[in-house]
Amino acid sequence: MKKKNIIQNDLPVKLLRSLSVYGLALLIAFGLISIIIALLGFSVPDALKTLITTSFKSAFGFQETIKKTIPLIFTTYAFTIPFMIKFFNIGAWGQMLFGGTVVAAVGLLIGNFGLPSFIMIPLLVVVGILAGGLWGWFAGFLKAKYDINPIISTIMLNFVAVLLVNFIATSPIFKDPLEGHPITRPLSSSAILGFFHKIPYSIIFVILAIIFVYILLKKTKLGYEITSVGYNLHAAQTYGINFQRTIMLTFLLGGALAGLGGALEVMNIHGKLIEGFAKTSGAQYGVFGILTSLVVAGNPAGVPIAAFFMAVLLVGADALQRTMQIPVEMVFLSQALIVLLIVIIRKKFEPNGGK
């Protein structure tokens, strides 16, 4: 009986409820942030204004926000899809790094063949998707076949990926001899995605990814499998869904999306492989992806909007550091706090919604 009530809930009631969850969480969180900022001796109104409005005050602010939103959407999906069946992919960072690294290596190796852009770009995008997918799939495989907790395996694979980036970026074949830092030579121009009014073209791929995820989860058999395993594992298994296979597939999908994100960072933002490329505002995109996903309770439909708002905060955080010398970690900490509050308050309001 209880379940029926949840389904019959009216949409306005639901909406109102989730709005009040976010409102309350934001209110408490911003209260706490204000106290901390004041304790550190900074002006609270100035800091809050900078944090929230930087993205919308200038074209530059908005472009920066879009640049951060794109990889964030990919890493948020990477966490969200395995999370739908209650597994934790902490490896979006590693999957992104591995995707980007393989793309850079392949791109540089075939760069001299003189392939045109319309072959080079799709080819490298596919390479990035496959590489990231492989990295994610492996964690799913370790869970399915050896029962290794994905939290551990994905973290270990992250560290391996970090070292692989360093290996490629310092290897004599790829390294840019003029750079002191581990950075590869630039990719050939045919492999580079450009900018449209300083908005990276990778936004096209992000839109495609959003459509892809929507269709996959809502309109395909696989999406139905994932949803039903997440809803009730026993029932799903009774109806013949192969749980092991679903685990591997969700990690493959998550990894593929993160890998695409890494490929686009290399092909669009940097044009080469730079050590530490998947980081922003004091932490890596994988971590922000986890936080973003938890904000929307792992609901894929909310990912793009949540990622955009997260990026707004990140751009604001950078501005705070630039103009007021407030360390970026301050905002990072506050984000973790906000997410914790949202998770708690949601659990209080809608006991079944917080997972």
Place this chain on the structure above:
Amino acid sequence: MTFITSFISQTMVYATVYTLTSLGIILGGRTGIFNVSAEGILLASASTGFLTAYLTGSWLMGFIAGALIGTVFGFILAFVHETFKINQFILGIILVIFGSGLSDLLYKIIIGVRLSAPQAPSVPSVIIPFFSKIPVISGILNQDVVVYFMYFAVLVAYWFYYKTKVGLETRAIGENPKAADVVGVNVKRRRYLATIIGSALIGVAGAYLPIAITGTYSPDISAGRGFMAIGIAIFASWKPQRAILGGFLFAGIEVIAFQLKLISANIPYQFFLMLPFISVLIIMMIFKKHIEFPASVGKPYSRE
């Protein structure tokens, strides 16, 4: 000979970090609380422990500060989980993120950017007369006090779980909280205590990193050891006496990887540095069949 001596002594230093951390995770896990936040506690306590030791000039104060930060994290973990029934893994991951942000923030605010890294006061060694002069054995015995503290903690944990009634009850919570509750064990209080004491141990391990190993704090100083310690706890089937074995195993791999990196010319050094991470996975694959979990680990308990 000096190579072996230094290998042993370095291994023991890293084994201290791994063992204390996984012991801390085991304590929580035995009552059903899976402490995924170990990495965050290591980072936060490394930073606060170092800063306290540096500012007070006392290594002991550093360790106390580290343990206190661990206590705070443990309390938050237990409190939020027990009060709101939030998924332990979600909570743990948020705390990891929290710890990594907090550690760098504190260091930036208090120390800022300096040309030469500030150094922590060193930890005194235990020197046993006569034996300390013999090679190899001196590598084993000539260790700082925290290494001995680690042995002590493992012994106490072993004694507690297998030789006392309270320990037996505590193990029962991990297996079946309802049954433990029925016979009158206060499940909630035990969970709080175990998580807090365990997190304090992780805090000591965190403070050990900058104070005893590197001498100074640097960002991401724990380098994933908090997560590897989860691997050790699982590999050890949540038994203290096996955690110390796991701790030595992983520490040995880490030290060997580092030594190989220095002497090998043909294989790129990055591949040696990958060894510890890859071996975590390989070891867990090999020992899959021998791993036992307390049945209630990761699950919330309420009386209804």
